[in-house]
Structure formats: structure tokens, C-alpha cells
Amino acid sequence: MLEQFWIDLAGAKHAALLLDYDGTLAPFRKKRAEAVPYPGVRERLTAIFEDTATRLVIISGRAIDDLLPLLNLDPPPEIWGCHGWELLAANGHRPDIPLPPLARTGLDKAGLWVAEQKLNGFSETKPASVALHWRGLSTGQVRDLRDRVLAGWQPVANEYELEIHPFNGGLELRCPGRDKGTAVTSILASLDPATPVAFLGDDLTDEDGFEIIKSRGLGVLVGAEPRQTHASLRITPPLELLDFLDKWHSNAPRKEDEGGRA
DSSP states (O other): OHHHHHHHHHTOSOEEEEEOOBTTTBOOOSSGGGOOOOTTHHHHHHHHHHHBOEEEEEEOSSOHHHHHHHHOOSSOOEEEEGGGTEEEOTTSOOOOOOOOHHHHHHHHHHHHHHHHTTOGGGEEEETTEEEEEOTTSOHHHHHHHHHHHHHHHHHHHHHHTOEEEEETTEEEEEOTTOOHHHHHHHHHHTSOTTSOEEEEEOSGGGHHHHHHHTTTSEEEEEOSSOOOOSSSEEEOTTHHHHHHHHHHHHHSOBTTOTTOOO
């Protein structure tokens, strides 16, 4: 499957590479602000961006303003943040994607609950969600915090039509209606059907994107351990991830040859 994909990529006019961030391009860290990309990732993404006719897109659960200094690419690529509730286009445009008023009220109430419970040190407030992180805690502490958060958030989710989603290292109270799958759908709709496209991700939140792309392109699970997934194949970071990016750079159509290669 992968060898055929490289062949198709080599003969294409354009390509699209969609990438999750945490757990995919960067290892998880107890301190989220220290989650920088694996060594060599920035250089490879820069080469792909500068040398090839690739639409490079980051699709992350992080807020865009949180992600930009970690990614540290100049110019930044197209970024879909907050599971599709934010967009930074490649030309720098950031369209307004308004949150439903009911959801906004519910997220504000959830944030107040976090403060009242003195859990601010574990929390992350985003434009379309509130997340509680427990990476680094013991198994018992994780269980207690999870039960406590579910008990506090479930009534808010029910009343304000929000959703609670687990992710690798925590829980997130999110506004429904957008996810990584809707971001992938929007991107695919703007591509020529012949354009080779791949989406790399690691977490349960990436499964929405894998499910969408499996009938149109290549879904790649990035992780050391196998699990049930909609992705087509699995690679292990960082070495196999770096190898994948190298092969993409080698096979993708050049910018100076927009007609593709014979």
C-alpha cells in the first residue's frame, strides 16, 4: 500500500500532507509548553514546504496561538486548531468561526467549576473547549481526577449541549459540530480528486480524520503500540516518522515542476 502511494505521489501535480501535532510531530510532555517537535521534524517540514508542491496542513486540538510558538515554522503552514473551530490559512487569513452562544455559556460555566475546584493547574481553556490534563499523575490520581471531572462536567454538558471526549492524557469538554474529520472533509473538498493526500495522527481524536480519509487517501497512525484504528497503516516515532517525511520530500512533485513528473 505505501509503495503504491509513493508511486502515485511521484506522478502527481500537487499533493496534500495533513498532520496532527501532539503525539505525532511532537512527543507528549508533562508540561504542555515543552512539547516541541522531535529533532529533525522542523527541518523536514520546511524542506517539504519550500521544495515541493505540497499543501502542508496541521490539524490539532490545540489552539492556534498555543501551537504557533511550538511549531516555530516561518512562514507557518495552514493550521486548523481546536479540532476545526479555528483556521489559519496559508496566506495568514484567520476567518471568524463563531461558537454557538449556548455552548459559549456552558464552557464558561465549566471554566468556573474548574476554578472553584482549584484545578486550574491541570486545565487548559481553548476557544471551543476546556481540557483537563493528568499526564504525570499516578494511576489512582488519574482515576480520582477523572471521576471528579466527569461528575462536575456531565451536568454542564447535558444542559448546554456540549460533549466530553477522552484523549491521551485527559478529558475535554467540547462544542460539538466540528472535529478533525470536518477539517479533513473541508480540505478534501478543495482538492482535485487526483491529488495524493495523507493524514498522520496518533490519538483517539484523530480517528474522525482517519475515517474520512480512508476512502480518499492514506491514514497513518503514528504510535509505538498497535490499537484498533481507521488508519491504513502504523509507523513508530520518531525514526519511522522522519523516514516517512524524507520519502515524502523525495517523491512529491517539485514546486518548479507543477506539471508533475513522468
